[in-house]
Amino acid sequence: MSYILNRVFSMMLTLFLISAITFAVTNILPGDVAMMIMGTQSNPEALAGLRETLGLNDPLLMQYGRWIGGMLTGDWGSSLVFKEPIAPLLLQKMTASGLLVLFSMTIALACAVPLGVWAAVHANRWQDTAASSTAMLGVSLPDFFWGIMLILLFARGLGWLPSSGFVDPADDLGAAIRHALLPSLALGLGLMAHLTRMTRATMTGILKQEFIRVARAKGLNESTVVWRYGLANAVGPVMTVAGLQVGYLFGSIIVIESLFNYTGMGWLTYQALLNRDIPLIQASVFVIAAVVMLANLLVDLLYAVVDPRIRLS
């Protein structure tokens, strides 16, 4: 329990630092919120009036205080581009992207773990080389390349899946899944490569351990030895890497969502940046950081479940 409190406390500290940095950076950037709202041709007096009402003439620290206060109380302000309150907008887009993250992670793990174990069992033989080369292929080609290939194959060629767009799972779950599948695959391929290498490395180490030899000496069959005795020890490390990849995913999502015209967080952040929608930029960065950190906290808590040696105190 004190471990969780400890982690939550340090998470809050990090979030505070992130909020301060984003706030500072977005204020240093050229561009003026009032001008963004009223347009470049607007009347200088009206601009000055708007600046005054928005509080843009106040000291930075005061502006920051007002902003963070709003964030904490649920008043996240309105987007300048979308002319909508930010909080519900972010929630909706986060759901869309959450679907992508979940799918791509599932696809990546489902492929990477068996492939990595297979490579480790046949370490330094042709199977290992084959698995490593496959993994290397995934890593060395960028996500958007896979995206384009997938669109050409499954959407244009075979016509199985839609090439772009987003459907809210609340409206039509089947359609939502179909739309999420291709972008998830494109993201998952890059992820899979990392996770395969990680699984292989972890399992190679584990299979050399004495308890594996002891398990064999007990007369257990080889699949029990590898998939139960071995893999149970690899779950923790692999999960940790997968958790760290969530951060990397939110980076890749910007490209992939734009490519597939999938209107999630990545697409939203991109729009916000293009249009210097400063309140939206600040809020999105903040939310993405929080989600990534929560994912990692979750992984660390799960680690304690799969590995009894980790004591959460």
Next chain:
Amino acid sequence: MAGDQTPLVSIDKLRVEFRGEDGPIVGVEDISFSIAPGETVCVVGESGSGKSVTSLSLMRLVEFGGGRITSGRLGFSLNGKQIDLAQADTQTMQAIRGDEIGMIFQEPMTSLNPVFTIERQMTDGLRVHRGQSRSAARARALELLQQVRIPEPEQRLKQYPHELSGGMRQRVVIAMAMACEPRLLIADEPTTALDVTIQAEILALIDRLKRETGMAVLFITHDMAVVAQMADRVVVMYRGNLVEEGPVERIFADPQEEYTRKLLAAVPRLGEMRGKSAPEPMRLVGETASNAPVTPIDVDPKPLLQVHNLTTRYPVKGGLFRRTIANVHAVEDVSFDIPRGQTLALVGESGCGKSSCGRSILRLSEPTSGEVLLDQTDILALSSRDLRRRAWRDMQMVFQDPFASLNPYMRLRDQVTEPIRNFGIHTGSAVEDRVSELFDRVELPRAFMSRFPHELSGGQRQRIAIARALAVNPKLIIADEAVSALDVSVQAQVLNLMMELQAELGISYLFISHDMAVVERVAHRVGVMYLGRLVEIGSRQQIFENPQHSYTKSLLSAVPVADPTKRNIHDDLNFRPIPSPVFPLGYKSKPSTYDEVAPAHLVLQNEVGLDAAPE
């Protein structure tokens, strides 16, 4: 025991090869011996002798390490028939492993799967081989834990391996191997990683289980003392070949082969120094040069090193702000002197504080309080600059693991040169001369100077570590388990080298070791440590011939003697687990008070938890 019955195991002309980069490497060639039902056969040999390869071949586990049985028979009597395990298919082997043949390994810390409970690991063999239900297997596991005398067995079943001590884990591993009542137990160095008192317990346990169940034991070890205690018959191996085989008494009393004689000669036997006041070199057959008796040098009555009330505590951090929440009392009010040209041995089991004591003297771990005087210089008062320049020139350290203490990227010449340059002892061509002289001194060919550490054997590497320590002409060398990782014959050579250097250069040693038999040969004075305190200190004769403290006595009684006619590991001994050295902040520990039972023979009077009831 053994006799006219058909043998349980008959290994015939076994040859095992491993895949190497340049073609196959022979692991063992032409090994033949047999094991009768109920018999203990010890296979003994130094590292690389192929003893483990032999036992792994019998289980056909050698294939998982890249080995291949290329020829020979592994006869095993199964249900009255002889089958050849070398030809057996995977299914047959899986049925035999864990059922007919149980196996235990060296490292109790890694032999158990860390993420499964003890119950799961103890029962899965029973469920596979006997098809038992979960509850039946659990009942059997409980019975087994009682048989290996593990306290509170119900509790243990629910626990994970990390919650058990090393000795406890090895008992679990043994219980696991015994689950299906195998007719053969293979024990591959089962006590090498354990402290001597726990070793004694485990050896007694294996011996008792053997007598109770009538199973045969194939015992793999490098330790001649263990062989003497355990074996009915002995198989001596060297570089993949069988050297000699015979009943244990015959092997020890009348070894036929040169190698066996050498091996036995190099083994120190506890008690053989009785009545001798000065240390003596180890016996080395056929190497008369380094076998010359060491002439004791005149002892300067002024002590070189004086340690007074040395206390070292390590903080235990915890909580939200990583504050110190408790202290490990690693060294607790320890005092001793080392005269010039003499050796003080610090002995004790893991965690007793002997290494921390050595490190504290050098201030590699900063002591909490106390006084360390080297030639009247107060070491603890030195600035870090003076500590480096002066103290570390006079005191050097040799560590246990010569793999880890040499830099793998540096040539040996440079590693020995480094301290000479750092301390500005020689300059120019004198440096090169000094390095050559040091290589001669530790009896390494000068051609080795341009080599890298991985090109040397363990013993040669340790010689380099000694040469590096000698480079600065130290007055004191702290040798922390310096010969523990070496094979016995190499260990004997390195010990003799250290004793020669002492006689010629008048160096003092603080010899930190867990090996009582070695200490008996090399030390002038001996200090026994327990839970951070020095519980007894005296001359070697006083400690070994007239131990006074109950801990010293139990420690000595646990050491196996390398003599089959003196079996001292009888029944289950139950040594108390060592209590925790972690104390709350602000805990006031009492100063150590000693009783001088004889001149310079001190025995601790404090209560150290030895007589307290176990937890």
